[in-house]
Every structure is written in C-alpha cells, then in structure tokens.
Amino acid sequence: MASGRGALTALHLFLVWATMAAVVPALGFGLVVTAWGGGAGATVPIFALGVPLMVGVLATAGVPVRTVVPLCGSVPQRLGWAVLVFVLGTLGILAGLAAYGENVVLGSASTRILLTGVPYAVAAAFFVPSRWVRLGTLAVLAAGVAYGGFIGPAQAHQRQDEAEVARYREHPELLYLGAAPPGMQVSHAEVGRASFGVDYRSVREGYELGYVGLTVRPPLTPAPRCAELAEKGVACTVDAHGEMLMVRDFPGGGRAVTLIRRHRNAEVEVTSQTLDEAGLRHLLNTLHPLSDTELEKLMREKKIDHS
Numbered sequence: 574m575a576s577g578r579g580a581l582t583a584l585h586l587f588l589v590w591a592t593m594a595a596v597v598p599a600l601g602f603g604l605v606v607t608a609w610g611g612g613a614g615a616t617v618p619i620f621a622l623g624v625p626l627m628v629g630v631l632a633t634a635g636v637p638v639r640t641v642v643p644l645c646g647s648v649p650q651r652l653g654w655a656v657l658v659f660v661l662g663t664l665g666i667l668a669g670l671a672a673y674g675e676n677v678v679l680g681s682a683s684t685r686i687l688l689t690g691v692p693y694a695v696a697a698a699f700f701v702p703s704r705w706v707r708l709g710t711l712a713v714l715a716a717g718v719a720y721g722g723f724i725g726p727a728q729a730h731q732r733q734d735e736a737e738v739a740r741y742r743e744h745p746e747l748l749y750l751g752a753a754p755p756g757m758q759v760s761h762a763e764v765g766r767a768s769f770g771v772d773y774r775s776v777r778e779g780y781e782l783g784y785v786g787l788t789v790r791p792p793l794t795p796a797p798r799c800a801e802l803a804e805k806g807v808a809c810t811v812d813a814h815g816e817m818l819m820v821r822d823f824p825g826g827g828r829a830v831t832l833i834r835r836h837r838n839a840e841v842e843v844t845s846q847t848l849d850e851a852g853l854r855h856l857l858n859t860l861h862p863l864s865d866t867e868l869e870k871l872m873r874e875k876k877i878d879h880s
Contacts, residue, residue, distance in 0.1 A: 578641055582701055585638040589697045592634050593662065594690030596627055601689075624659070631655035631693070642700050658696045665692025668721060676733070677725030691717075734872070740879065741868060744769070746838050747789045750867060752859035754852050757783055762871055765880040767791055785845040785856065792840045797833045818850065836860055 600623040607615045632655040635645035644654035666689060669679065679685050695717075698710040742748070747769040753759060760774040768790040775783035797817035799809035806822045816834040823829070831844040832853045841860065843853045871877040 581638055581641055582703065582706060585634065585641070585701075586694045586698055588634040588637070589631065589658070590690035590694035592630050592690070593627070593693040594687055596630055597666065597689040597693075598686045600627065628652070628655045628659050631658050635697075638701075641702075643702065644700050654700060658693055658700070661696035661699075662693030665695065665717075668692075672721035672725055675726050676729035677721060678728065737872065738865075738868065740764075741872075741877065745862070747791075748863040748868075749789050749836065749839065749841065749860045750863045751787060751843070751856040751861075754783075754785060754848055754856060757785065759871070759876060762877040763880050764877065768880075770880075783847045785843060785848050785853070787856070788842045789836075789839050790842075791838075792835065797835070797840070820850075832857060 600619070603619050603623070604616045607619050632648075632651045635642065635651045635654055639645045639647075639651070642654070643650075644657075645651045669688065669692070673679055673685075679688060691713075695710055695713055698706055701707070741764050744764075744767070747767075748764075749769070750759070750762075750771060753773050756776055757773045758776050759771060761772045763770045768788060770789075771787040773783075773785040773787070796811075796815050798811060799817065799819075803809060804821075806824075808820045808822075809817065811817045814834075816832065819831040819833075821829045821831075827846060829844060829846045830848070830850055830853060831842060832850065833840065833842045834857055835841075836857075841857060843856055845853060848856075868877070
C-alpha cells in the first residue's frame with residue numbers, strides 16, 4: 574500500500590514537472606514575441622489567458638493524487654492547490670531568472686527549459702503529507718538557494734575576473750610597471766591596443782603636486798633619436814646606451830623632463846614636471862613585468878581600464 578502511494582506521488586510530481594516544463598516556456602516565448610511586436614501592453618491578453626490555463630493544467634495534474642494529497646480531494650480544493658503551486662513555482666522561476674541575470678550558469682538552453690518545471694514540482698511536493706517527501710523537498714530547495722544565491726554568483730564573478738585578466742594580458746610584452754617614486758602611488762593605468770600607460774600621482778592628492786607618466790609601447794623607430802629640427806626651449810640628447818633625454822623649459826618657469834629607453838622588445842617613456850632626471854631614471858631602473866598580485870590590486874581598486 575505504501576509503495577503504491579509512493580509510486581502515485583512520484584507520478585504526480587513527474588506530471589507537475591513535465592506539464593509546467595512544457596507550458597511555461599511556451600507562455601514565456603509568447604510573451605516575448607508579443608512584447609517585441611506590440612510593446613508591453615500587448616502582453617496583457619496573453620498573460621490574462623495564459624495564467625488561468627496554467628492553473629487549469631496544474632489542477633488537472635492533481636487529479637491522480639486526490640486520495641493522497643488532501644488539498645486535491647475536490648474540484649474547488651484542487652483549484653486552490655493549483656493556485657498555490659502556481660504562485661510558489663512562479664516565485665521560483667523569478668528567482669531563477671534573477672540568478673541567470675547575474676550570469677549564474679544554468680546549463681544549455683534545453684536544460685534551462687527542463688528546469689522551468691522544477692520549482693512547480695518542488696512547490697507541489699510541499700503539499701504531499703509525507704515526512705520524507707518534504708525533507709527531500711527542503712534539501713532540493715536548500716541546494717537551489719545555495720547554488721543560485723551563493724555558489725553560482727561566486728563562480729560567475731570568478732569567471733568575469735578571469736576574462737577581464739585575460740583581456741588585460743593580451744599584450745604581456747607591454748605590461749611593465751616601475752616602483753612608485755617616494756611620496757607617490759599608481760593612480761591610474763590604462764591598457765590600449767598597442768600601449769600601456771601608468772599615471773603616478775602624489776599619495777596626498779589635492780594637497781601636494783606631483784605627477785609622473787609612464788608609457789610602454791612597441792618601438793616607434795629602430796632606436797630613440799632626437800628630432801632633426803629642435804623645438805625652441807627643448808634640449809634633446811641620446812647617450813651611448815641609446816637612452817634619450819628631453820628637457821622642455823617653459824616660459825613662465827619650470828620644465829618637463831622626458832626619458833625614453835628600450836626595455837626588451839618595448840620602448841618605455843617616462844615624463845614629469847615635478848620629478849628630475851635622476852628620479853625618472855630610477856623609475857626606469859625598477860621596471861618589472863606587471864605581476865598577478867599587482868594587476869589584481871589595480872582591478873580591485875578600480876585603477877585600471879581599457880582605452
């Protein structure tokens with residue numbers, strides 16, 4: 574007798590799942606197509622017809638267990654039961670859509686269609702007067718909440734971070750960073766299609782002036798060289814090691830110092846109006862590949878982006 578009730582209960586839950594897995598996607602597709610063609614207002618008739626239809630289908634799925642589930646004993650009771658299952662199951666569907674919107678992986682398109690019937694089957698299982706069925710239902714519900722609310726979003730966030738890191742690492746030969754000058758820190762970094770730029774500013778930004786710009790790019794010429802026609806107020810020299818120094822004097826006082834040197838397969842330029850030649854040369858001497866820890870820190874502090 575108990576085995577017969579168990580088989581009937583299993584058939585009941587299967588019917589609820591299979592029916593809603595077929596009806597819900599069809600209704601959702603109809604709503605999307607109608608909204609696409611006629612706007613949100615055009616979906617009202619589809620919704621007004623679809624909801625009673627789904628409740629009626631659910632009520633029909635409750636007929637086989639009218640002797641097992643107390644709420645399915647009569648037609649009015651089955652309708653009330655169907656409304657409860659529809660409301661609870663639809664809440665589960667909305668929760669699943671919210672999780673999917675947060676990039677939680679819910680399988681392929683066919684898997685997601687099959688999953689649409691699960692919240693309704695879970696809701697129906699709560700009305701089965703069996704301790705083991707309800708305990709199993711609670712376990713399924715807890716697993717769904719844990720995955721959709723915690724595990725899935727954490728995995729989605731990790732995938733997004735990995736994809737973002739891969740984008741930044743497209744040209745690793747340009748990703749070099751120098752030690753920040755005393756009293757300064759990296760304020761912003763930008764990854765371009767063929768360059769990597771870093772801005773160093775004063776730690777107490779707004780109180781102290783200080784700026785250094787670092788640019789790493791593919792070599793523009795076979796070797797750094799000064800322009801043939803020197804600009805007024807600009808002094809340029811290239812030493813025996815191929816390092817180019819440019820000093821630009823401003824009419825009102827002050828000057829900008831620029832150093833350009835080759836570093837492996839890249840050309841590196843540093844420029845500043847507050848740091849002298851020795852300070853810029855020290856920055857160049859501390860160039861090193863951008864580490865994963867440094868990149869993670871820049872991403873966490875939102876100090877790096879794509880041009």
